[in-house]
Amino acid sequence: MIQDKKLKIGWFSFSCCEDNTVVFTELMNDHWQEWKKLFDFRHVRVLKSNNVLDDLDIAFIEGAIASDEHAARLKEIRVKSKKLVAIGACAVVGMPAAQRNYFNEKQKQEIEFLVARFQALPKVLKVSDVVKTDAEVGGCPMDPAKFLEMVNKLVAEFKK
Numbered sequence: 123m124i125q126d127k128k129l130k131i132g133w134f135s136f137s138c139c140e141d142n143t144v145v146f147t148e149l150m151n152d153h154w155q156e157w158k159k160l161f162d163f164r165h166v167r168v169l170k171s172n173n174v175l176d177d178l179d180i181a182f183i184e185g186a187i188a189s190d191e192h193a194a195r196l197k198e199i200r201v202k203s204k205k206l207v208a209i210g211a212c213a214v215v216g217m218p219a220a221q222r223n224y225f226n227e228k229q230k231q232e233i234e235f236l237v238a239r240f241q242a243l244p245k246v247l248k249v250s251d252v253v254k255t256d257a258e259v260g261g262c263p264m265d266p267a268k269f270l271e272m273v274n275k276l277v278a279e280f281k282k
């Protein structure tokens with residue numbers, strides 16, 4: 123039970139355009155006063171430069187997983203988080219970040235040197251291909267109303 127304690131949250135971006143982050147920060151315009159009482163922003167790079175990845179209550183993950191390094195980092199976040207939420211289409215279904223999965227042979231050959239240079243996985247993965255997710259908010263970018271609904275639901279669960 124975390125009755126009066128702030129919930130420790132993290133926001134992490136993998137392969138994507140980070141528009142979900144933009145939506146998240148726009149939501150702050152209306153919810154900052156309420157959220158600063160509710161959340162300890164432990165690891166949110168868009169808000170601060172001093173970030174800590176220790177034990178989180180909720181980790182929000184946007185973007186698809188494109189390399190072993192991404193996968194290892196995501197697994198580390200999973201181990202350190204009570205709840206993990208995939209945010210936006212790239213995290214939930216892989217697309218549109220995973221476009222190269224659908225390239226034809228010629229296109230694949232053309233990007234071969236980039237895949238090698240960035241030590242990328244042969245196929246881009248969605249978050250649930252790598253770790254268990256507890257909730258998902260789809261959309262490209264995420265639907266703010268659905269995000270708020272999910273946040274309120276998780277907060278209520280933690281306060282039980």
Ligand code: SF4
Binds near residue numbers: 138261263
């Ligand atoms: S889901 Fe869409 S808006 Fe969100 S990161 Fe991916 S491409 Fe960008």
